[in-house]
Amino acid sequence: MTITPDFVNDITIEELEADPYPFYERLRKEAPVAFVPALGMHLVSTRELCEQISRDDENWPAVISAAGGRTFGPGALLNTNGEEHRELRDMVEPHLQPTAVDKYIDDLVRPFARERIAAFENDGHADIVAAYCEPVSVRALGDLLGLDDVSTDKLREWFHKLSVSFTNAAVDENGEFANPEGFRPGDEAKAEIIAHVDPKIDKWITEPDHTAISHWLHDGMPEGQTRSRDVIYPNLYVFLLGAMQEPGHAMATTLAGLFSRPEQLERVVDDPELIPRAVAEGMRWVAPIWSAVVKRAARDVTVGGVDLPEGSIVMLTYGSANHDEHAYDAPSRYDMDRPVKPTMTFGGGKHACAGTYFANAVVRIALEELFESIPNLERDTDHEVDFWGWGFRGPKQLFVKWEV
Amino acid sequence: MADKYTVRVTGKNVDIAVGEDQSVLDGALRANQWLPHSCTQGTCGTCKLKVLCGQVDHRDSPEYTLTSEERDSGLVLACRVTPRSDLVVEPLGAVDDRVPHHPLRDHEGTVVVLDDIAAATRRLVVALDEEMHFNAGQYAELLIPGTALARQYSMANPPSEARLLEFHIKLTEGGAATEGWIFRSLAVGDRISLRGPLGQFHLVDKVEGPVILIGGGTGLAPLKSIVQHALAEDLAPELYVYHGGRREVDLYDVEFFRELDARHEHVHYRPVLSEQDWGGATGMVTDAVVADFASCKGMSAYLCGPPAMVTAAVKALKRRRMSPRLIFKEEFTVAPPLPDADAAAS
Structure with a gap:
């Protein structure tokens, strides 16, 4: 193993959560594959290497980070490979196929988006994250899953708690979790989820309906059998965290990016057909799943000039790959007119996000409705734009205003 | 018709004949096959098409409206481009077939009114030989006699007056149509050539709000x-x-x-x-x-x-x-x- 430079030795999770970009810029230049003691694993920071490893399932099977595994428990999609992974994808994918999404997405998202906007449109100001982005994001998926009886605020609370647990990644010198208390919020959320969903599963077992969880229980199972709750819950947590939180992040990030380029904002408001392009650039600019995907070396490998023994754990940092200077000019600048180039935002290989189309559709519709109703939206410059997060990243709050 | 090529628009089961010196938009509109467009001068970009198959001449398509990357990816401006082979094309924007569209036609008429109505502004009324059907808000192109030039003016009359077109014309300094013709030599009784209707600025359907x-x-x-x-x-x-x-x-x-x-x-x-x-x-x-x-x-x-x-x-x-x-x-x-x-x- 190579010698770890001081700047890598000294980095803390708190610094990364506040702003990971300077650290990763240096990593890309000086140590694209670097062991980070604070995390107990290697970080891969360039686009080329992230792409290569994400696509190579044979040499690099997927695992879950220690904190992720502690949060979701065994059996989550993120932590499975081969046949077992294929079966889980077959379980979740039918509802997320483009043709399926196109059938239900407008009815799922638009009415609720309009209802939310109607609730604040005459206020003239809002924290758009709490007032709109997160509610639309969680409601869309919650209703799809079959959690229409869970309040929007409760869904938001669940994903926030799961999120802080999932990213509670710091380890001490013995490789033990440095902050075991940090998993408590996730454990609380899971206890509530199970208490709420267990009776619903009882009902879905005998009375299947159109909801996603009901389909997860029944689809592809022999007559008279349903999938075990041990399979359902870890994957439900994956959805409740990633899929509930990230479309909201993508909406708010895109808005923040457009606020930095008023002439581009104006074009997008005037021509909603530009929204998908604006969103794609938003998610390149600040990847919502910034640094959460982990893989394990199946054998001794050399990657980026670094020799790694079998069993080595690497974390792919999509937020950093999307800022790779070799692929993107002025990567820290939001620019929806930059040449279109694939990003790592939704990952790659067999573990690429199953909800790419769904998420893009939710974000697009949410922004269409927002600009339609409030075309004079602008950033409230009395507040700073407050991005936060290293595992998952987006504006914690985004204060906006408009003339009423 | 040996100098005509066949242009097919995806989604429409019609072959449009377009001459090798004619724009694809002109051919389509004359065949009553609506394609999105606005300025018809190559400046607005509304009429962009993707050529799926065939050879074209971009002619004077401006670089600022159609970049070289766009040309490389098969995009064209329908109002400028002319075919060099049979083509299959696909409009980029949605084709709005909910409103009625009227075919583009050449028309002849006689000037019946030419009045000064405001500072350097004239009202021109042309009695057409044949009706021109259009949507309220659309425009026509007046052909300047003795030149290959055409200039665009919106109809001010309602579509119900399909034979009496009213135009409002402002004098442009050095302008070929205005200073050189309409404000100089044009007179009541003169014959005039024009083509229309063009454009997608119109009010057709009932609207709920003010x-x-x-x-x-x-x-x-x-x-x-x-x-x-x-x-x-x-x-x-x-x-x-x-x-x-x-x-x-x-x-x-x-x-x-x-x-x-x-x-x-x-x-x-x-x-x-x-x-x-x-x-x-x-x-x-x-x-x-x-x-x-x-x-x-x-x-x-x-x-x-x-x-x-x-x-x-x-x-x-x-x-x-x-x-x-x-x-x-x-x-x-x-x-x-x-x-x-x-x-x-x-």
């Missing part, structure tokens, strides 16, 4: 057509007409609109002058709109005038929370600098 119409100078012309059509067909619950000029001598048809205002409770006429104090409203026409409406939510707007006015009006209306989807724009565009090769072909 309609705000803002015209700068002769930008009033298509609005006059729209207002008359909307009144005849009862298309809008309220019509607010704003006409902006610099001085009182720039205004025209004041009596016409005042009378509509007096006769119809739901018609409101507001002329606004930017450089003269008078009995009426003063300032920028867009500021007058902002001052008059606390909210424009649920309303729609028709804007026609110089680009700066249109841009300011869009901003003002969005400030008042009008949905950009409901803001329709027609900008005065500068005539292309060089003679257009196909202008005289038809």
